[in-house]
Amino acid sequence: MSPNHPPPNGLPAVIVIGSVFRHDDGVGPHCRPLIEAELRKRSLCAEVIELDGEPTRLLESWANRPLAVVVDAVRTGAPPGTVHVVAVGGSDWLGELAPSGTTASSHALGITEAYALGSALGRLPDRLVLAGVEGLDFTEGVGISQEVCHALPTLVERVADLIGTALGSARATPKATGTITIRTTGAA
Numbered sequence: 293m294s295p296n297h298p299p300p301n302g303l304p305a306v307i308v309i310g311s312v313f314r315h316d317d318g319v320g321p322h323c324r325p326l327i328e329a330e331l332r333k334r335s336l337c338a339e340v341i342e343l344d345g346e347p348t349r350l351l352e353s354w355a356n357r358p359l360a361v362v363v364d365a366v367r368t369g370a371p372p373g374t375v376h377v378v379a380v381g382g383s384d385w386l387g388e389l390a391p392s393g394t395t396a397s398s399h400a401l402g403i404t405e406a407y408a409l410g411s412a413l414g415r416l417p418d419r420l421v422l423a424g425v426e427g428l429d430f431t432e433g434v435g436i437s438q439e440v441c442h443a444l445p446t447l448v449e450r451v452a453d454l455i456g457t458a459l460g461s462a463r464a465t466p467k468a469t470g471t472i473t474i475r476t477t478g479a480a
Contacts, residue, residue: 304338304359304458305417306331306451309345316372316427316440319365323444327363330452338455347406355410357417359458361451362403365440366424373439374426375446377454380407381420419458423451 306327308320321342328340343349345364354360366376380403403422410416425447428437 302357304455305354305357305361306338306340306455307350307353307360307362308340308342309350309362309364311344312434313432315429315431315433316365316425316436317430318434319425319427319436319440319444319447320363322436323363323448326444326448327451330448331455334452334456336452336455336459347409350403350406351410351413351415354417354420355415359419359421359454360417361421361423361454363423363447363451364403365427365430366422367430368426370426371439372426372428372437373443375443375450376422376424376426377450378422378424379419380422381416421454423447423454 308324308327310317310320310322312318312321324340324342331338331340341353343353350362354362362380368374368376370376407416407420425440425443428439
């Protein structure tokens with residue numbers, strides 16, 4: 293399947309989550325233009341969606357997709373700036389991300405609850421991946437920490453690699469012309 297022809301059940305989605313008013317929690321919205329630019333550079337088709345992390349909006353954004361990549365800040369106890377890429381689902385995906393029992397999300401209700409709800413309602417994508425960056429500062433204020441900022445190129449590359457693989461090509465040929473749909477919903 294070429295990047296010009298999205299899968300029959302829809303485009304892959306990159307769902308960026310966070311609040312730009314809570315420092316590192318804003319990693320999703322902060323890296324959105326970087327992800328869009330990388331997808332364009334590789335001529336990859338995906339829908340890039342910015343959300344506030346509310347679980348029902350997540351369900352609507354990822355339902356019935358071949359792939360949904362959720363980009364968010366996480367808190368696992370790893371060093372700030374650590375990039376985590378974890379396939380969501382299976383027996384111990386959360387334990388892999390947050391083995392100490394800490395919450396992986398920086399939100400009160402996050403991907404864990406949305407996944408459980410989506411599973412119960414039959415509203416999951418074929419494949420769901422969390423691409424997270426370990427945050428340092430989640431207090432009120434604008435701007436991300438230096439540690440998170442330094443992790444963005446790695447995060448963006450990993451997200452684009454996931455989309456490319458889902459479309460059947462890690463890098464599109466230069467002749468391919470992909471499109472990106474940008475939608476912002478409920479962003480803080």
